[in-house]
Amino acid sequence: MKRKLLLISVLTLFGILQNVHAQIPKVMSYLGILTDNQGTPKPDGIYAFTFSLYTSETGGVAIWFEDKNLTVKTGLFSTFLGDVSAFGPLVIFDHAYWLGIKVGVDPEMPSRIKLASVAYSFNALRADTALYVKNFALPLTATGSDINPLFSITNTDTIGDNVVGTAISGNSITGYGVMGSSRYAGVYGYASSGNGVYGKGSVGVGVYGYSDGGYGSVKGTSNSGPAMYGYSDYKNGVMGVSTSESGIYGHNWGSNSVGYAGYFWGRVTITGIHLDGGGGIRIDHPLDPANKYLYQSSVSSPDMKNIFDGVITLDKNGEADVALPEYFSALNSDFRYQLTGIGSYAPLYVAQEIIGNTFRIAGGSALQKVSWQITGIRKDAFANKYRIPVEELKQGKEKGHYLNPVEHGLSADLGITPNLPPSDGNFVPTSQTGPVK
Numbered sequence: 001m002k003r004k005l006l007l008i009s010v011l012t013l014f015g016i017l018q019n020v021h022a023q024i025p026k027v028m029s030y031l032g033i034l035t036d037n038q039g040t041p042k043p044d045g046i047y048a049f050t051f052s053l054y055t056s057e058t059g060g061v062a063i064w065f066e067d068k069n070l071t072v073k074t075g076l077f078s079t080f081l082g083d084v085s086a087f088g089p090l091v092i093f094d095h096a097y098w099l100g101i102k103v104g105v106d107p108e109m110p111s112r113i114k115l116a117s118v119a120y121s122f123n124a125l126r127a128d129t130a131l132y133v134k135n136f137a138l139p140l141t142a143t144g145s146d147i148n149p150l151f152s153i154t155n156t157d158t159i160g161d162n163v164v165g166t167a168i169s170g171n172s173i174t175g176y177g178v179m180g181s182s183r184y185a186g187v188y189g190y191a192s193s194g195n196g197v198y199g200k201g202s203v204g205v206g207v208y209g210y211s212d213g214g215y216g217s218v219k220g221t222s223n224s225g226p227a228m229y230g231y232s233d234y235k236n237g238v239m240g241v242s243t244s245e246s247g248i249y250g251h252n253w254g255s256n257s258v259g260y261a262g263y264f265w266g267r268v269t270i271t272g273i274h275l276d277g278g279g280g281i282r283i284d285h286p287l288d289p290a291n292k293y294l295y296q297s298s299v300s301s302p303d304m305k306n307i308f309d310g311v312i313t314l315d316k317n318g319e320a321d322v323a324l325p326e327y328f329s330a331l332n333s334d335f336r337y338q339l340t341g342i343g344s345y346a347p348l349y350v351a352q353e354i355i356g357n358t359f360r361i362a363g364g365s366a367l368q369k370v371s372w373q374i375t376g377i378r379k380d381a382f383a384n385k386y387r388i389p390v391e392e393l394k395q396g397k398e399k400g401h402y403l404n405p406v407e408h409g410l411s412a413d414l415g416i417t418p419n420l421p422p423s424d425g426n427f428v429p430t431s432q433t434g435p436v437k
Helices: 117-125 161-163 381-385
Strands: 003-012 026-038 045-054 063-073 077-080 096-104 280-286 293-297 305-313 321-322 331-340 347-357 358-361 369-378
Touching: 003 117, 003 381, 045 077, 063 077, 358 369
Parallel strands: none
Antiparallel strands: 003 026, 026 077, 045 063, 045 096, 280 293, 305 369, 321 358, 331 369, 347 358
């Protein structure tokens, strides 16, 4: 008498992927009822089963099969498919499969059973194409060449807030969210319109780079917008620290009349020594602010000199006491005086030098106005420790080179500059440039 197989359920125990390195059983749990044509359960006993997998509902050749003897009790039987014959490389659960069942010498059951979606969790081991990945936290180690990317993800989402999505996002409580190491670029970012690399730090540093040598730990190149951009609501937008050379170095490959090595819009604070080749100011011209600039040069001195001046009216005796700021004597030393009468000549002179931040003028006419100026050399703690040398010999590689070689009629190659990359900025090998696809 022919047998009839009634399917109760098909499920897999291979649906939870916790660690790609763990030993996960690649089997499917199967439960069924064996009956005759009238639906009566077959007698208790041991029966020979053959289970086969097909890629089509009818016809075709089985891509996997296994034979096993199963105990049937009140018609019920259960088994693990794949525990006798492992699923081979043809069974990767990336498309539809049908299960065929044969009992004893009888032909295979005429109706194959289409597997439910649970079985396809086998494909999670492969993960060769990820359309959507969330909370991806598996340890991943790979090796390859310096040219081809070891791991590549592309975000093509154009729905809602993900019009400009994130291909890779890294998060870490204490360490690095994303970390890369390479002979050339540890982490490389490219964007045709947005940010090639974007970093945000709620407390610490959004993007951190470290380099033992070369041209720097973080480099930006742009043909149109800013090569590097930093923004912060509370702290520093861009911060540079160095123990030997420049924390932040800017170089303009053009001439001094084209572009800027550094451009600051807003207030600037410098706590150390400030050196320049020719200081000055530039403002909107007061007579034509919409169309002209006005430039003024700074006054320099071999000393750290402060200037104080003013106009005072003499008393009926042709004298006056000039009061200076209360910090004057604490800040300055080596005073110099200059007096100029206004309106008429007078043999003006300093009747009393500075005592208690006050000095006296005498020799003028009653009620005469006098323009006065006094200078002093700084003597505060910073100035005493960091006096600017008036003359200094060039040392080492700076000898025979110039800060402004072109202005001396010499080649720009004789300039004193740090070890800079080429003017085109291309210090990464050709195979490493351009967008990584």
